[in-house]
Amino acid sequence: MKAEEQMPDEKWQAIISNDASYDGRFIYAVKTTGIFCRPSCKSKAPNKENVRLFENAEQARSAHFRPCKRCKPTGERLPDDEWVNVITQYIDSHYRESLTLDTLAEMCHGSPYHLQRTFKRVKGMTPIEYIQQTRMIKAKEYLAHTDRAVSDIALNVGMPNTSYFITLFKRKIGRTPSDYRHSKRHSKQNNEMPEVPHGGREN
Numbered sequence: 001m002k003a004e005e006q007m008p009d010e011k012w013q014a015i016i017s018n019d020a021s022y023d024g025r026f027i028y029a030v031k032t033t034g035i036f037c038r039p040s041c042k043s044k045a046p047n048k049e050n051v052r053l054f055e056n057a058e059q060a061r062s063a064h065f066r067p068c069k070r071c072k073p074t075g076e077r078l079p080d081d082e083w084v085n086v087i088t089q090y091i092d093s094h095y096r097e098s099l100t101l102d103t104l105a106e107m108c109h110g111s112p113y114h115l116q117r118t119f120k121r122v123k124g125m126t127p128i129e130y131i132q133q134t135r136m137i138k139a140k141e142y143l144a145h146t147d148r149a150v151s152d153i154a155l156n157v158g159m160p161n162t163s164y165f166i167t168l169f170k171r172k173i174g175r176t177p178s179d180y181r182h183s184k185r186h187s188k189q190n191n192e193m194p195e196v197p198h199g200g201r202e203n
């Protein structure tokens with residue numbers, strides 16, 4: 001048997017019916033998520049055209065797929081901190097998009113419940129808190145260093161609802177986005193070159 005083959009109907013049926021009697025007989029990987037599973041895995045059924053078949057976990061690994069957190073096709077777990085790293089990297093590069101616990105869980109092949117607990121244990125905050133923190137850090141950069149409108153900045157950090165963005169910003173940072181921007185500009189003028197009160201010297 002080759003490492004990769006056309007999808008026989010029998011195996012596809014085993015995948016979509018989570019048939020445990022096929023466990024140990026083959027492994028399937030999903031190209032879009034980069035994760036491989038046992039046939040019995042309860043994860044959402046993949047699109048058939050994105051599936052690759054392997055004889056065993058080693059073959060899937062050597063094709064650069066990662067084992068699924070839920071069905072543990074290698075018999076060992078991906079270490080939690082490694083798994084959480086994959087998720088934070090995903091958030092860091094997708095914070096502009098709409099992200100929920102469910103979409104994250106689906107992306108990384110775990111249950112939302114498990115994701116919430118593991119993430120919090122490793123990072124000390126929930127995935128949603130991490131998303132919000134990432135968005136606030138980016139928003140602060142935009143406010144301090146650009147003249148873009150608050151609504152535009154909100155949209156750019158994945159929060160199309162401006163009034164919710166302002167509410168969240170105020171709750172997390174302790175002042176409104178406009179006040180924050182004003183204070184950054186103000187402190188720049190007054191504190192960054194304290195020894196030259198009249199701005200007489202430029203470097």
Ligand SMILES: [Zn+2]
Pocket residue numbers: 036037038041042043068069070071072109
């Ligand atoms: Zn799985």
